[in-house]
Amino acid sequence: MDATEIGLxxxxxxxxxxxxxxxxxxxxxxxxEAITERSG
Structure with a gap:
């Protein structure tokens, strides 16, 4: 693994x-908001 692979x-x-x-x-x-909607 050389420097170009890390940069990639x-x-x-x-x-x-x-x-x-x-x-x-x-x-x-x-x-x-979803939890609030469910709880009413």
């Missing part, structure tokens, strides 16, 4: 990590 894997991993970090609050908000 770093880009999608960074994008995935960023997407998870950004979308986490939205996931919790939608989850909370």
């Amino acid at each position: 894997w770093g880009v999608p991993l960074a994008m995935l990590g960023g997407a998870i970090r950004v979308s986490t609050p939205f996931i919790f908000v939608s989850l909370g």
